Amino acid sequence: MxxxxxxxxxxxxxxxxxxxxxxxxxxxxxxxxxxxxxxxxxxxxxxxxxxxxxxxxxxxxxxxxxxxxxxxxxxxxxxxxxxxxxxxxxxxxxxxxxxxxxxxxxxxxxxxxxxxxxxxxxHKDSEEKIEVAAAVIVKANPKGQKSKLYLPDGSIVYLNSESEITYQDNFGKDNRELQLKGEAFFEVKHDTALPFTVKSGDMVTVAVGTSFNVKAYQEFSTSVQLATGKVRVYNENREKEDLYLVPGEEVKLDKDVLSKGVFNPQEAYGWKNGVLSFNQMKFSEVKRLLERWYAVEITVQNSPKKDEKVSGEFKDASLENVLESLGYTMGFSYKIDRKKIALKFNANE
Structure with missing residues (x-):
């Protein structure tokens, strides 16, 4: 304790x-x-x-x-x-x-x-210049953990599993800039004098007062989904080629190029409400998602040559329930040993 x-x-x-x-x-x-x-x-x-x-x-x-x-x-x-x-x-x-x-x-x-x-x-014979640098604050979640954070400016961050935000201790006073690794949903406090900026890899998202989701896991293309308000998104290497989003629109950064589209809110940020959702996602990506969501390690035997795409939606579901459903659909059995999960596909798959 x-x-x-x-x-x-x-x-x-x-x-x-x-x-x-x-x-x-x-x-x-x-x-x-x-x-x-x-x-x-x-x-x-x-x-x-x-x-x-x-x-x-x-x-x-x-x-x-x-x-x-x-x-x-x-x-x-x-x-x-x-x-x-x-x-x-x-x-x-x-x-x-x-x-x-x-x-x-x-x-x-x-x-x-x-x-x-x-x-x-x-150092009597030399001049010394003392500079006071702003302290860096890090908020991070391991696998299997999600959290709701309150920033100094009044903004709220829902931080997903295996994710991290970093900002300086003068956040909300001199600036509202932070860096993100992983995924987070932001509810930004309105302030026209200090724009709210999220840097995730080469993608930069700028808002004044709005709510949006940013996904920046390594296995996915970095993306932004806008829930309310308006945001500006640009590639740090090509700032002039920026895009503006309205609610329901998303932007992805793939091979240094930004592209705009639409999204399903439940799939994009249902995670903050306990909804595990994926639509036509490669099984290899689903495996990584389950490892992150439940803080487990998954091994696969007799893996199909084709990386099959799979869909599913689960609300506050146990890992057993998810594996039972996927196993029936994809044709595999599973064994759970604490934090180690073994999947075995049928030989004819």
Whole structure:
């Protein structure tokens, strides 16, 4: 069971959290991913603790162990002494958000002063230019997991299995740009001053306030399906050859060329409502879809020479039900051993 984390320092001095952040936040560590996505307060704590840890880590690359230890002790002392020294406002009307950032500012001030002092001592004869880069935030789902995320600008993201979005911590203030790997459905908060931009491979989708689905899995052509509003889509390598979509239209990027068409909403983004749907999809692609959806590994025996196309639609269905239906249609038996699935086609198929 996860501990209760209510302050930045709870995270800063938690060895598991520090290791997760400094190791690049591996997606397989579901404990921390689920905790961050649990509620908005956790997300705020994470964002600010992450900025501090990465700043400290950057200094650690040039500081000796003793100096790093001293820096951490100064931070710890700053946190413990905040009330007596009056660094933080204690007004009852102050929001949790402001309290978080006041703590963050005070801690980062210690890091900055320590950094400047260290550079001054060790580089007296050279000028040093310090640039503060925006922290990168990553939200990711492993196979078998879907999630609903709230972005800082008020937009909502439904993130599919084996998918990831990446954006900077100033998202919603200076920009609304993010990168997507996998698949997501976006409900964009209206803001004409800051267009909402999704980059998925070479495809770029720009919206002001609308809802749309983007699929960017490796086995499929990158595509965008528009549910409401209007979006502009272009190939990053050919920006002038852009396309505008109205609801019910989709665009695909295949071999560096954009093409427009129409789509079935249930097939395109029914997944966010628990609907597994495919129409005349190659079996090899259906196999990959099932592996992603149910977090399993599927092996096939006596596979037909022809990659047969198959259709199906299942609402909140178990893997057994899906395999039973497909097996009857395509002529295979199956065996389930925990997360390993073995399909065996009939010899005459």
């Amino acid at each position: 996860m501990k209760s984390y209510s302050k930045i320092e709870d995270l800063l001095f938690d060895h598991s959290f520090k290791s997760w952040v400094l190791d690049g936040e591996p997606a397989e560590n579901l404990k921390w991913i689920n905790w961050v996505n649990e509620n908005e307060t956790n997300g705020q704590l994470y964002a600010q603790a992450r900025v501090i840890l990465l700043s400290i880590n950057d200094q650690g690359k040039v500081m000796k162990d003793a100096q790093q230890y001293s820096l951490f002790k100064k931070i710890e002392h700053t946190i413990e002494a905040d009330s007596s020294k009056g660094f933080f406002t204690k007004e009852k009307k102050q929001t949790i958000w402001n309290q978080f950032w006041i703590r963050t500012a005070a801690i980062l001030m210690v890091v900055l002063l320590a950094s400047i002092t260290f550079l001054a001592i060790n």
